Amino acid sequence: MMCEVAMEEQEREISDIEPQECSKVAENGVLLVVNHSRIQPPFSVVLATVLYCAEFVSAAVLCSMYHKTDDDIWMGTTIAFMLLPAVIIQLALTFIHRDLGRDRPLVLFLHLLMLGPVIRCFEALVVYFKAGKKEEPYVTISRKISLKKGQGMPMEWEIGQSERNLATHRNAFKRTAVIQAFLGSAPQLTLQLYATIQEKYILPARLALMIITLISITYGALVCSVLAIQIRYDDYKVRLRPFAYVSMIVWRGLEIAARITALVLFSTALTHWVILVGMCNLLFFFFLPWVEFWARKGSLTQDVEKNFSKLGTTVVLCMFTLLYACINIFCWSAVQLDLSHRELIERKQRWGRLAMYYSGRFVENFLLITLWYFFKSDFYEYVCAPLLAVQLLICYSLAVLFMLLFYQFCHPCRRLFKYNVHDCLHCICCRTRRREARGRRGKLPPSYSTAATMVLVQEEPLELLDPRNSQPLDLTSQLGERETAIVEDMMEAA
Numbered sequence: 001m002m003c004e005v006a007m008e009e010q011e012r013e014i015s016d017i018e019p020q021e022c023s024k025v026a027e028n029g030v031l032l033v034v035n036h037s038r039i040q041p042p043f044s045v046v047l048a049t050v051l052y053c054a055e056f057v058s059a060a061v062l063c064s065m066y067h068k069t070d071d072d073i074w075m076g077t078t079i080a081f082m083l084l085p086a087v088i089i090q091l092a093l094t095f096i097h098r099d100l101g102r103d104r105p106l107v108l109f110l111h112l113l114m115l116g117p118v119i120r121c122f123e124a125l126v127v128y129f130k131a132g133k134k135e136e137p138y139v140t141i142s143r144k145i146s147l148k149k150g151q152g153m154p155m156e157w158e159i160g161q162s163e164r165n166l167a168t169h170r171n172a173f174k175r176t177a178v179i180q181a182f183l184g185s186a187p188q189l190t191l192q193l194y195a196t197i198q199e200k201y202i203l204p205a206r207l208a209l210m211i212i213t214l215i216s217i218t219y220g221a222l223v224c225s226v227l228a229i230q231i232r233y234d235d236y237k238v239r240l241r242p243f244a245y246v247s248m249i250v251w252r253g254l255e256i257a258a259r260i261t262a263l264v265l266f267s268t269a270l271t272h273w274v275i276l277v278g279m280c281n282l283l284f285f286f287f288l289p290w291v292e293f294w295a296r297k298g299s300l301t302q303d304v305e306k307n308f309s310k311l312g313t314t315v316v317l318c319m320f321t322l323l324y325a326c327i328n329i330f331c332w333s334a335v336q337l338d339l340s341h342r343e344l345i346e347r348k349q350r351w352g353r354l355a356m357y358y359s360g361r362f363v364e365n366f367l368l369i370t371l372w373y374f375f376k377s378d379f380y381e382y383v384c385a386p387l388l389a390v391q392l393l394i395c396y397s398l399a400v401l402f403m404l405l406f407y408q409f410c411h412p413c414r415r416l417f418k419y420n421v422h423d424c425l426h427c428i429c430c431r432t433r434r435r436e437a438r439g440r441r442g443k444l445p446p447s448y449s450t451a452a453t454m455v456l457v458q459e460e461p462l463e464l465l466d467p468r469n470s471q472p473l474d475l476t477s478q479l480g481e482r483e484t485a486i487v488e489d490m491m492e493a494a
């Protein structure tokens with residue numbers, strides 16, 4: 001009891017100091033660590049909401065123009081690609097925030113009006129601005145680490161309610177951004193580019209919608225990459241530098257633009273065959289996780305929702321797999337699914353699957369462009385077709401190059417890779433000779449791909465220096481009796 005009272009007194013002392021200071025109190029085997037970083041503004045929530053509203057409004061304006069010109073086919077498909085992701089986003093937000101069991105009629109009514117992201121964004125902004133007027137933002141955010149001799153290190157987090165609410169909103173909008181990008185924006189951009197080529201002129205409203213959808217797809221792919229990094233390395237503080245974001249934006253933008261252009265050009269020459277190409281891609285990537293799941297003889301995870309039956313869990317996993325397949329049709333999803341795992345995502349970086357995807361996608365784009373070149377219509381007589389084909393292949397090659405640059409130099413956890421890009425590009429014979437030479441010398445030279453750099457303490461644990469060691473970290477062996485301050489807030493949004 002006396003220890004608990006002393007601990008509470010120490011916590012009160014820490015919570016009453018100035019936010020610019022970083023206090024450390026260690027007594028009776030108890031180490032209190034405080035992070036006074038301010039709550040970050042919900043920029044990702046605002047950006048996702050702006051893209052959602054901009055695309056919805058521009059698509060509605062374009063539909064009204066199609067209605068005036070009696071283009072019923074373009075109008076119907078535009079409405080379909082506008083409403084489908086909007087409905088799924090409303091369901092996803094309601095599911096994540098668990099509003100069905102709460103008395104919130106106004107919020108549910110706004111979801112029925114397809115304005116769910118707007119009210120959620122407003123709630124996030126209200127939480128953020130109110131946080132500074134209470135006692136919370138960084139004063140009550142404290143962490144305490146209990147060190148007991150002969151035992152592990154249990155850690156307890158005391159985080160303000162405002163930060164928890166903002167984290168929920170950020171996570172929800174990251175997922176809705178991916179849904180919007182690949183279930184709505186990608187098909188919408190493909191449709192409008194096809195309509196532009198078929199009608200041989202560009203409408204200002206259509207051009208605006210195409211630009212917005214391209215930005216939305218690129219942002220969704222960026223979110224996929226960042227989420228994959230955060231899930232794989234959730235024990236580390238992941239912070240991307242500006243050059244890493246630039247390389248990812250260029251990589252994703254070129255990849256998506258080249259892919260969609262190849263599909264659209266092929267569809268203008270062989271309209272009905274593009275349906276077969278799209279369905280083959282969709283079915284392959286949809287059934288691939290399920291085939292691997294059945295091959296492993298795994299069991300369905302029950303952590304999707306506790307109240308779900310096995311049928312409900314299967315439906316949710318099918319929707320998740322459908323989104324995964326739609327992503328892979330247009331670009332690399334950056335994750336591999338494991339339906340038996342609690343997080344549904346494999347943590348291991350599979351370089352072989354990454355190489356197979358980009359090699360196969362390059363060959364497929366090459367075949368689509370080649371078939372378009374031989375079966376193209378008379379409209380392309382005014383366009384240098386060989387130059388256009390070469391430009392598309394170069395754009396996709398540049399996307400692969402920027403992807404390699406990102407994993408080689410810009411990935412925040414690149415030093416944790418057992419093998420990096422430079423290892424994978426070496427030939428087998430070179431690796432064999434190097435391995436034999438190292439074996440004769442008796443020791444391995446230091447390599448940056450086998451040393452950790454992003455850990456939760458100031459100094460690197462020796463356990464991470466061996467990439468084969470997958471046991472959980474024992475930070476007590478590194479801390480001893482000295483004080484340690486955690487520099488970054490693990491709950492800060494990426």
